[in-house]
Amino acid sequence: MLPLDFILFLQIIIFMFITPGTPRIVIISYSMNYGVQKCVWTALGDVTANIVQATLVIFVIGSFLSDHPDLLNTLKWLGVAYLLYIAYDIYKSKPKNINSKTINKKNFFSFYKDGFLVAGTSPKAWMFFPFIFPQFIDFSSNYVVQFLILITTYIILDFLSLVGYAMLATKMIVWIKANPSIINTISACVILFIAIIIAFTQQY
Secondary structure (H helix, E strand, C coil): CCCCCHHHHHHHHHHHHHCCCHHHHHHHHHHHHHCHHHHHHHHHHHHHHHHHHHHHHHHHHHHHHHHCHHHHHHHHHHHHHHHHHHHHHHHHCCCCCCCCCCCCCCCHHHHHHHHHHHHHCCHHHHHHHHHHHHHHCCCCCCHHHHHHHHHHHHHHHHHHHHHHHHHHHHCCHHHHHHCCCHHHHHHHHHHHHHHHHHHHHCCC
């Protein structure tokens, strides 16, 4: 049995994924600095965090988060702090030379961790799952199967969109080679701006 209004759910998440939010900005910068293959680990970290968030919200702490805004507020500031770190890391990194065989010191776990923490500390993600997912689940029937359909659809499309952004970024690598610091500066400023917006507008 498909969840309620499954097509509408698809439309909502596709629109979300084509919008260049924080995870996609990070993916673009990492793709240019380290290459697409390593960005796959960042994408895997992102979707892993989403699976954990969705599972906890739907089955464990959905009502608890709604009743304890202080916890969401703490999560918000953790997210802001980590975004500031990511912005600094991107600003200081150097774009990958397309002819270079040099392997960066940043390891696979570090890419995975960055993806996981960027998504995992996002207050918007913690609000998305309790507010959106339940609207598409009929809890009077087998809601576990419906949840699995929704979360599987979500993570597949999210992962593909993240990798798509990474691949698109590599198409710009020639221009980036001629302008090595521009994309990092822009990306860092955008992430910094997002962190400021979250800090001053997200109220719980």
